[in-house]
Amino acid sequence: xxxxxxxxxxxxxxxxxxxxxxxxxxxxxxxxxxxxxxxxxxxxxxxxxxxxxxxxxxxxxxxxxxxxxxxxxxxxxxxxxxxxxxxxxxxxxxxxxxxxxxxxxxxxxxxxxxxxxxxxxxxxxxxxxxxxxxxxxxxxxxxxxxxxxxxxxxxxxxxxxxxxxxxxxxxxxxxxxxxxxxxxxxxxxxxxxxxxxxxxxxxxxxxxxxxxxxxxxxxxxxxxxxxxxxxxxxxxxxxxxxxxxxxxxxxxxxxxxxxxxxxxxxxxxxxxxxxxxxxxxxxxxxxxxxxxxxxxxxxxxxxxxxxxxxxxxxxxxxxxxxxxxxxxxxxxxxxxxxxx
Numbered sequence: 383x384x385x386x387x388x389x390x391x392x393x394x395x396x397x398x399x400x401x402x403x404x405x406x407x408x409x410x411x412x413x414x415x416x417x418x419x420x421x422x423x424x425x426x427x428x429x430x431x432x433x434x435x436x437x438x439x440x441x442x443x444x445x446x447x448x449x450x451x452x453x454x455x456x457x458x459x460x461x462x463x464x465x466x467x468x469x470x471x472x473x474x475x476x477x478x479x480x481x482x483x484x485x486x487x488x489x490x491x492x493x494x495x496x497x498x499x500x501x502x503x504x505x506x507x508x509x510x511x512x513x514x515x516x517x518x519x520x521x522x523x524x525x526x527x528x529x530x531x532x533x534x535x536x537x538x539x540x541x542x543x544x545x546x547x548x549x550x551x552x553x554x555x556x557x558x559x560x561x562x563x564x565x566x567x568x569x570x571x572x573x574x575x576x577x578x579x580x581x582x583x584x585x586x587x588x589x590x591x592x593x594x595x596x597x598x599x600x601x602x603x604x605x606x607x608x609x610x611x612x613x614x615x616x617x618x619x620x621x622x623x624x625x626x627x628x629x630x631x632x633x634x635x636x637x638x639x640x641x642x643x644x645x646x647x648x649x650x651x652x653x654x655x656x657x658x659x660x661x662x663x664x665x666x667x668x669x670x671x672x673x674x675x676x677x678x679x680x681x682x683x684x685x686x687x688x689x690x691x692x693x694x695x696x697x698x699x700x701x702x703x704x705x706x707x708x709x710x711x712x713x714x715x716x717x718x719x720x721x722x
Contacts, residue, residue: 392439400431472498472505581606594633595630638717
């Protein structure tokens with residue numbers, strides 16, 4: 383990302399330094415019995431600091447067109463140019479100070495010559511230190527912004543990879559089911575293909591989307607649910623009780639519901655006499671997916687495409703954790719609903 387010099391902040395700091403030194407100068411000379419013109423001297427002192435500050439900013443802008451202001455080259459040339467510029471500014475102000483004091487001046491006056499040269503060096507050093515504080519602050523902000531963008535990009539990439547894991551897993555199971563159906567009931571197989579096509583179409587449409595409307599997620603789940611009903615019949619009983627307002631006003635990470643239903647089907651035994659009952663409801667700001675438990679006696683090998691996949695994607699995108707609760711006769715997963 384291209385960086386620009388924070389010119390406004392640098393100029394504000396220049397003015398701040400000018401005002402502070404001007405006030406200090408005024409308070410010091412006002413306590414001495416002198417015929418010096420206090421206000422003109424104070425304004426002239428402030429003007430000198432402002433000219434040094436603006437000269438610094440101008441030189442930095444010129445150098446920034448030739449090299450990065452984070453580079454050592456920039457820092458070196460900045461010092462080589464700003465110190466002579468500051469000294470020249472104060473030497474040019476010398477006659478004005480002498481005029482206000484009604485004194486004769488000459489560059490042959492070694493004492494005053496070195497006094498004004500020293501003033502230019504001191505003011506420029508203060509200006510460089512203060513301007514560096516602004517540049518360091520900007521560098522910190524830039525680094526934090528870049529870090530946050532890298533984290534976001536990394537989360538996006540990881541989220542996409544996790545979502546892509548779902549597709550081959552779903553296709554493998556769906557095609558095996560389709561193959562079995564064509565040997566038994568071609569009409570059911572045709573209906574199965576229609577719902578599978580709808581599911582895949584929605585999957586492709588939302589392929590790069592991290593967040594989906596809840597109503598879109600439910601529509602996607604309905605197609606998957608119809609596919610499973612063709613496969614299992616009345617042995618699978620899924621009830622969705624979500625208000626219309628909730629469906630339209632909340633979101634979920636994409637492909638959140640289908641893996642949960644698949645997980646329930648995968649790990650439970652169920653028949654028409656003793657069906658698998660799944661309910662999807664809302665409790666406050668949480669979506670709760672609950673199913674009764676009839677665990678398979680033979681442990682099913684897990685490839686982490688279900689709960690682990692969803693938990694990781696949810697954590698990456700929203701920063702929240704899903705809540706898993708297992709009781710004697712029921713298993714539930716709660717997901718925090720996201721505002722649009």
